[in-house]
Amino acid sequence: xxxxxxxxxxxxxxxxxxxxxxxxxxxxxxxxxxxxxxxxxxxxxxxxxxxxxxxxxxxxxxxxxxxxxxxxxxxxxxxxxxxxxxxxxxxxxxxxxxxxxxxxxxxxxxxxxxxxxxxxxxxxxxxxxxxxxxxxxxxxxxxxxxxxxxxxxxxxxxxxxxxxxxxxxxxxxxxxxxxxxxxxxxxxxxxxxxxxxxxxxxxx
Numbered sequence: 001x002x003x004x005x006x007x008x009x010x011x012x013x014x015x016x017x018x019x020x021x022x023x024x025x026x027x028x029x030x031x032x033x034x035x036x037x038x039x040x041x042x043x044x045x046x047x048x049x050x051x052x053x054x055x056x057x058x059x060x061x062x063x064x065x066x067x068x069x070x071x072x073x074x075x076x077x078x079x080x081x082x083x084x085x086x087x088x089x090x091x092x093x094x095x096x097x098x099x100x101x102x103x104x105x106x107x108x109x110x111x112x113x114x115x116x117x118x119x120x121x122x123x124x125x126x127x128x129x130x131x132x133x134x135x136x137x138x139x140x141x142x143x144x145x146x147x148x149x150x151x152x153x154x155x156x157x158x159x160x161x162x163x164x165x166x167x168x169x170x171x172x173x174x175x176x177x178x179x180x181x182x183x184x185x186x187x188x189x190x191x192x193x194x195x196x197x198x199x200x201x202x203x204x
Contacts, residue, residue, distance in 0.1 A: 023085055023094060025139050031163055032137035032190065037061065039101060040077055053178075058105035058128050060167075063180025066126040067173030072106040101132035105169075128169040136162040137190050154197040163188035 027033045041057050042049045049061035058073050059065035077100035085092045105128035114121065141157040163186050171180035 023083065023092075023138060023140050024136075025141050027135075027137045028139050028141065028157060028159055028192075030135075032135040032159075032161075034135050035133040037101070037132050037134070037165070039075055039103065058103055058126075058130075060101065060103060060128075060130055060132070063128070063169040063171045063182045064173075064178040066105055066128050066169060066171035066180060067124050067178040069105055069107045069124075069126040069171075070111045073103070074105075075101070075103045077101055096138075098133060098136070099131075101130055103128065103130040103132075105129075122175045124173040126171045128167070128171075130167045130169070132165055132167070134163040134165040134184075134186055134188070137192075152199040154199065156195040156197070158193045158195075159191065161188060161190040163190070 024033050036043070036047075037060060038047060038049060039057070039060050041054065042052055042059060042061060045052055049059060052059055052062070053065035053068040055068055055070040056073060057075070058069065078097060079100040080095065080097040083094045083096075085094060105126060108125045108127055109121070109123065113119075137159045139157065139159045143155040143157070145153050145155070147153060166185045166187070167182055169180060169182045171178060
């Protein structure tokens with residue numbers, strides 16, 4: 001059996017099926033291609049998420065780092081991805097994009113009040129709400145097999161959709177020790193479809 005990637009301009013008549021905007025054959029497994037789920041700052045630091053903390057930006061991967069926030073932080077980002085697919089009918093260049101993340105984080109202990117009241121406390125508490133893709137699904141795969149002596153079977157596998165994560169996080173800090181927790185609500189839609197085509201050659 002041989003498998004090949006079908007070009008994106010191929011036509012499939014599948015009622016009620018959302019045609020995928022990109023082609024990633026490995027997204028057929030599990031929930032699809034897992035998203036990075038990191039903000040621009042941690043990506044710029046080489047994805048160093050465990051130890052990175054900043055008083056002006058939230059760390060979406062490590063909730064404990066949010067406890068070091070000193071002001072409200074709102075961030076949003078988009079992403080674009082390019083892929084080149086080769087098949088028997090030629091090469092297709094594919095572009096696609098999506099929301100990377102939306103994040104709102106803020107300290108629940110106001111540092112400005114501490115300054116105005118001339119009050120020092122070693123405790124801090126911050127909260128974060130974010131929305132980001134958890135995984136994406138998009139594939140168009142054709143597998144052809146032969147059944148001796150004269151039948152050929154074409155299997156078409158199509159998938160589209162994805163899963164988003166709505167995250168609520170809290171971070172607590174006492175002096176230089178911090179801890180945090182993330183709660184994720186996953187939602188979305190993944191559609192998978194398979195078509196089988198039998199090509200029969202009549203015997204002479």
